[in-house]
Structure formats: C-alpha cells, structure tokens
Amino acid sequence: MTQILIVGATSAMARGCAYAWAKQGQRLVLAGRDLTELERIASDIRLRFASNVQVAELDLDNVKHLSTRWSDIEAAHGDIDGVLMAAGWMPEDNDAMRRDTPALQVIARNFTGPVALLNAAADAFETRKNGFIVGISSVAGDRGRQSNYLYGAAKGGFSIYLAGLRNRLFASGVPVLTVKPGFVDTRMTWGLPGLFLVADPMQLGEQIVQAQAAGKSTVYLPSFWRLIMLIIQHVPEFVFKRLKL
Ligand SMILES: NC(=O)c1ccc[n+]([C@@H]2O[C@H](COP(=O)([O-])OP(=O)(O)OC[C@H]3O[C@@H](n4cnc5c(N)ncnc54)[C@H](OP(=O)(O)O)[C@@H]3O)[C@@H](O)[C@H]2O)c1
Numbered sequence: 001m002t003q004i005l006i007v008g009a010t011s012a013m014a015r016g017c018a019y020a021w022a023k024q025g026q027r028l029v030l031a032g033r034d035l036t037e038l039e040r041i042a043s044d045i046r047l048r049f050a051s052n053v054q055v056a057e058l059d060l061d062n063v064k065h066l067s068t069r070w071s072d073i074e075a076a077h078g079d080i081d082g083v084l085m086a087a088g089w090m091p092e093d094n095d096a097m098r099r100d101t102p103a104l105q106v107i108a109r110n111f112t113g114p115v116a117l118l119n120a121a122a123d124a125f126e127t128r129k130n131g132f133i134v135g136i137s138s139v140a141g142d143r144g145r146q147s148n149y150l151y152g153a154a155k156g157g158f159s160i161y162l163a164g165l166r167n168r169l170f171a172s173g174v175p176v177l178t179v180k181p182g183f184v185d186t187r188m189t190w191g192l193p194g195l196f197l198v199a200d201p202m203q204l205g206e207q208i209v210q211a212q213a214a215g216k217s218t219v220y221l222p223s224f225w226r227l228i229m230l231i232i233q234h235v236p237e238f239v240f241k242r243l244k245l
Contacts, residue, residue: 016205
C-alpha cells in the first residue's frame with residue numbers, strides 16, 4: 001500500500017484520481033489552500049471507501065518554502081510514495097495576464113510552484129529508488145495562442161520539466177507521467193465561451209490513475225486531443241497568427 005500526496009485536491013479531476021486510488025486501498029494526503037473543503041472531501045472519501053485520508057495545507061504561491069513544506073508533510077504523515085500535481089490556475093479575464101500580479105500568479109501556480117515541490121519529491125524518490133510522479137499539464141502548452149499564451153507558456157514549461165524529470169528518474173525506477181487534458185468540465189472552465197468536446201472530470205481522473213498504473217509517459221485525455229494538437233501544431237505560423245484562437 002502506498003501513500004499518495006495530491007496537490008490541488010479540491011479540483012474535480014484530482015477527486016476522480018482520489019476516488020480511484022482510494023478504491024484500490026491507497027492512503028492519501030490531500031493538499032491545498034482550503035483546509036475546510038479538503039476536510040469535506042477527505043470525509044467523503046473515508047465514508048465511501050473506508051480509506052486512510054489526511055489533509056495538509058500547501059500554497060504554491062509560497063515558492064521559496066515548498067521544499068520545507070515537503071519535508072514537513074513527510075514528517076507529519078510519513079513517507080510519500082507518489083505525487084499527483086493537479087494544481088493550476090487560469091484567470092477568467094484574459095487581460096489579467098497582461099498585469100504583473102496575475103501574470104506572476106499564473107507562472108507560480110502552473111510552473112514555479114509545481115516545480116519547486118516536485119524537485120523536493122524527486123530528490124526523495126531518487127534516494128529511495130521508489131515513488132512516482134504525475135503532473136497535470138495541458139494541451140494549451142503545445143502551442144502559443146493569443147487568447148491564453150501565458151497560461152500556455154507555463155504549462156508548456158511544465159511539460160518540458162516533466163519530460164526532463166522522467167529521463168532523470170528513469171535510472172532510479174521512478175516513473176513520471178505527463179497528463180495533457182483538453183477541455184474538462186471543472187471550475188476552471190465554467191462559463192467559458194467556445195468550449196467543445198468537454199470531458200467529465202471524474203472519468204478523466206480514473207483514466208489518469210489507469211495511465212499511471214500502465215507506466216505511460218505522456219497521455220492526452222481524452223485521447224483524440226493528440227490528433228487535434230498534432231494538427232494545430234502543424235498549422236503554418238502565417239495562417240495561425242490570423243486565426244483568433
Ligand atoms: N479544466 C480544464 O479544461 C483543464 C484543461 C487542461 C488542464 N487543466 C489542468 O487541470 C488541473 C486541474 O484543474 P481543474 O480544471 O480541476 O480546475 P480547478 O477546479 O480550478 O482546480 C485547480 C486546483 O488548483 C489549486 N490551486 C490553485 N492555486 C493554488 C495555489 N496557489 N496553491 C495550491 N493549490 C492551488 C486549486 O485549489 P483551491 O481550491 O485552493 O483554489 C484547485 O485545487 C490544473 O492543473 C489545470 O491547469 C484543466
């Protein structure tokens with residue numbers, strides 16, 4: 001039985017993963033900013049699956065303190081054997097990304113924060129030659145688009161980071177899975193115009209757990225997004241910059 005740390009555990013996608021792991025009898029530590037909501041989710045999981053679920057406070061905006069936070073969480077809850085990095089943030093207002101504070105928050109919550117925490121996890125797993133890492137990136141990281149290029153850049157950077165980490169940890173037997181969802185029906189996308197083929201977050205969570213167990217490196221979810229993104233990546237720049245995407 002393993003103990004899995006889920007960062008951004010109030011996300012519906014993360015809850016789908018938590019259910020799937022709890023069903024298998026894994027122990028969970030749900031981490032995030034909103035302890036009341038985390039406790040509510042933990043109680044729900046305990047009731048449904050009679051599983052061992054703890055909660056921990058963690059704010060990715062405190063980038064400098066995340067390595068200490070990792071050690072504190074392990075000291076309080078025991079060794080962590082797997083991490084799901086599900087946290088992320090996209091401002092509702094695209095223009096917000098042009099202002100300094102929201103722009104820095106986009107980068108902290110989607111890139112520098114996740115990297116700081118996973119660096120600490122990676123060091124521990126590499127030493128123990130045990131563990132796994134799952135990072136939720138996005139198809140938005142596959143090509144810069146005028147409507148959300150800052151979020152896309154942070155996710156693109158996160159995907160590259162996960163790819164490098166996967167290569168580094170391969171020799172230690174620590175798998176790293178990159179998840180690239182398309183549109184998913186969650187708080188992040190609620191009310192956004194122009195969405196299509198929107199996926200169910202609970203189902204997606206189960207698919208993430210299956211992909212991790214199968215030892216996959218990168219998955220697009222749902223899988224047809226691989227083809228969509230292949231096409232989008234091959235649209236010539238002189239055409240792409242004229243599209244209002
Ligand atoms: N929905 C989509 O269509 C879609 C598509 C591709 C990728 N994704 C990615 O999927 C992941 C899950 O997102 P979601 O769609 O389920 O949206 P969500 O419900 O908004 O979940 C985002 C999670 O990130 C956490 N978070 C935000 N800022 C944080 C911070 N400073 N410190 C710690 N946790 C923080 C939130 O916690 P709080 O409860 O404290 O706010 C929440 O748990 C994200 O990485 C997102 O970028 C989503």
